[in-house]
Each structure stands twice: as structure tokens, then as C-alpha cells.
Amino acid sequence: MSSQPRIVRKLLETIREHQTFCVVGHMRPDGDCIGSQLAMTLALRNEGKEAVCWNQDPLPQKYRFLDPERVIESPKRGKAFDCVIATDAATFDRLGTVADCVQDRKVLLNIDHHESNTRYGDVNWVSSRSPSTAELVYRLLRAGRFAITKPMADCLFTGVSTDTGSFQYPTTRPSTYHVAGDLVARGANLALICDEVYQSYPLSRARLLKHIYSTFRLTDDDRIAYFWLKKADFARTGAESADTEGLIDHIRDIEPVIVACVFEELDPERTRISLRSKSHLVNVSSIASEFGGGGHSAAAGATIPGKPLSVQRRVVAAIRRALHHSH
Ligand code: 5GP
Numbered sequence: 355m356s357s358q359p360r361i362v363r364k365l366l367e368t369i370r371e372h373q374t375f376c377v378v379g380h381m382r383p384d385g386d387c388i389g390s391q392l393a394m395t396l397a398l399r400n401e402g403k404e405a406v407c408w409n410q411d412p413l414p415q416k417y418r419f420l421d422p423e424r425v426i427e428s429p430k431r432g433k434a435f436d437c438v439i440a441t442d443a444a445t446f447d448r449l450g451t452v453a454d455c456v457q458d459r460k461v462l463l464n465i466d467h468h469e470s471n472t473r474y475g476d477v478n479w480v481s482s483r484s485p486s487t488a489e490l491v492y493r494l495l496r497a498g499r500f501a502i503t504k505p506m507a508d509c510l511f512t513g514v515s516t517d518t519g520s521f522q523y524p525t526t527r528p529s530t531y532h533v534a535g536d537l538v539a540r541g542a543n544l545a546l547i548c549d550e551v552y553q554s555y556p557l558s559r560a561r562l563l564k565h566i567y568s569t570f571r572l573t574d575d576d577r578i579a580y581f582w583l584k585k586a587d588f589a590r591t592g593a594e595s596a597d598t599e600g601l602i603d604h605i606r607d608i609e610p611v612i613v614a615c616v617f618e619e620l621d622p623e624r625t626r627i628s629l630r631s632k633s634h635l636v637n638v639s640s641i642a643s644e645f646g647g648g649g650h651s652a653a654a655g656a657t658i659p660g661k662p663l664s665v666q667r668r669v670v671a672a673i674r675r676a677l678h679h680s681h
Pocket residue numbers: 380444445448468470627628629646647648649650653654655656657
């Protein structure tokens with residue numbers, strides 16, 4: 355296949371040269387991260403490689419069906435690998451505690467689609483035009499003629515589907531549908547994936563939604579929307595921080611809102627923010643990077659030290675500035 359990008363050939367050569375692998379992804383993994391990590395690991399094992407798969411955090415409940423054999427494990431110290439493959443991680447730090455456990459390696463491959471990716475690998479395939487890392491993993495596996503089994507098709511389809519907001523975000527492109535179509539042809543179980551990922555929310559999440567709908571705030575002519583998730587809100591509703599994926603969509607999806615922001619209390623003086631933009635003129639990755647975070651132009655995040663109200667004021671001011679510059 356001479357039309358393969360050189361970087362894909364380089365990745366495949368590196369994989370073929372090595373025997374022991376560790377596939378890693380970012381902390382608080384989402385569907386794309388989990389799907390990409392699992393599919394990559396299963397592909398390597400099918401090729402007779404020795405591969406482990408590490409994430410700092412446990413899988414959110416709704417993705418557990420993708421990993422019935424518990425391939426994804428907590429990192430362990432003192433292991434050595436020929437090759438470490440990071441998927442969907444914009445920076446090496448985003449690997450969290452996994453980062454310390456994969457220091458003993460010959461080569462680090464970085465496969466990602468975040469425009470803020472710092473290219474921390476020895477070989478970097480960073481394609482910010484790709485709506486998901488799963489789409490990149492799919493292309494890599496196809497180019498390398500790796501088998502894509504049904505469980506792998508489920509994993510990759512979940513990644514493509516979740517990172518495109520079910521094929522809605524503007525990053526969605528013709529190839530996204532081709533990839534998804536081919537994955538369905540290879541046996542991805544659409545009914546199961548839709549049921550597990552989109553139609554099986556725990557009641558605790560519904561309680562959290564009640565809280566969100568009754569407390570969210572609008573400002574700047576209703577163009578900025580935000581809400582807070584405090585530790586007490588999790589305790590009261592029984593929800594877990596891992597189950598907050600997608601809550602922000604409920605305020606983003608209001609018509610006048612251009613930028614949505616969630617503030618999540620991690621500690622009294624540490625707040626995680628999630629940002630979403632509905633305008634190509636407002637790049638929330640730039641806003642997040644003002645606070646040491648990153649992401650994509652339409653979806654980004656950061657973790658910010660400081661008192662909650664001061665964090666809120668600074669973040670809302672940064673969003674406001676970005677909105678003004680968009681005119
Ligand atoms: P979410 O709001 O869903 O947690 O994250 C949105 C996007 O921003 C994801 O693609 C995620 O990888 C990225 N992101 C979230 N938090 C951070 C962060 O602290 N640092 C960086 N570099 N990216 C982040």
C-alpha cells in the first residue's frame with residue numbers, strides 16, 4: 355500500500371520490530387481512549403505480541419462491557435517494555451500515575467488527535483483533523499493488515515461514536531462514516547453499544563441532572579452557560595466523578611449558548627473545568643491552555659488551582675474575552 359502515510363509505515367515497522375508492549379491512555383478515560391487502548395492491545399495480542407494495557411483510573415461503568423476480560427489494568431512499577439503506545443493522550447502528564455510506570459522502555463509511540471498534543475513520543479502520529487483516536491487506530495490496523503475481530507470492532511465503533519457526539523460534531527467527515535460502516539460490517543454490535551453507552555445511565559446521574567437543571571447559570575446575553583459539581587453533589591446523589599461524561603451537553607445544547615463550562619470541585623482549592631464551544635470562531639483549547647490544560651477547538655479542559663470563586667471569575671473572564679474576539 356504505497357498510499358500509506360510515511361508515519362503509519364514507521365509505526366508499523368516499529369511495532370513489528372518489538373515483542374513486549376504496554377498500551378496506555380489518559381486519566382479519567384473516555385470512550386475514545388478506552389476503545390483505542392483496548393483495540394490496540396487486542397490487535398497486538400492477536401499478532402503474538404506480549405501486550406498489557408494500563409490506565410490510572412477504573413473504567414466508567416458504561417464502558418465495562420467493552421472489557422469483559424479486564425484487559426485494562428492499574429499500572430505496576432518495575433516493569434520494562436520494548437514499546438509503549440499512548441493513545442488519545444495529549445500530553446505525557448495526562449497519563450497520570452501510568453507515566454512513572456512506563457519509564458523503562460525502548461521506544462514510545464504517540465497516537466492522538468488533540469491539536470494541543472505536545473509530541474512527547476519517539477514517533478508521533480498526531481492528526482488533529484481526525485475526530486477520534488479510534489479512527490486513527492482503525493487506519494493503523496487496516497494498513498498493517500491486523501485482524502479486526504468483533505470485540506475490537508465494538509471498541510473502535512464506541513470510540514468513533516462517542517468522540518463525534520454520535521456523528522454530530524463538525525469534525526465528522528466522510529471517512530468517519532466509512533470507518534463506522536466498515537466496523538458494523540465487521541460485526542460491531544450497534545444495539546449493544548447504544549444500549550450500554552447511551553441508554554443505561556444510572557439513577558444517580560438523573561439526580562445529578564436535576565441538580566444541574568436547577569442550578570446552571572447563564573451570562574453574557576445567555577452566550578455563556580456554566581454549572582458547578584461540588585463534592586457534596588456527588589455524595590448527595592450517589593454519582594461518581596467518572597460518570598459525568600456528557601453532562602455538559604445539557605447546557606451546551608441550549609440555543610443561545612455558545613460556550614459551556616463545567617466546574618468540578620476536586621479539592622477545596624483545585625477545580626477541573628470542561629469547556630465546549632459551538633462556534634468555530636471560539637477555540638476552547640486556547641482558553642484551556644491559558645490555565646495549563648488543552649484539548650480540541652470545540653472541547654477542552656484543565657485543572658486549575660485556587661479558590662473556587664476566583665477560578666470561576668478568571669475562567670468566565672477568559673471565555674468572555676474569546677467571545678469578544680470572535681466578532
Ligand atoms: P472533557 O471536558 O470531556 O473532560 O475533555 C474534553 C477534551 O479536552 C478531551 O479531549 C480531553 O482530552 C481534553 N482535556 C480535558 N482536560 C484536559 C487537561 O487537563 N489537559 C489537557 N491537555 N487536555 C484536557
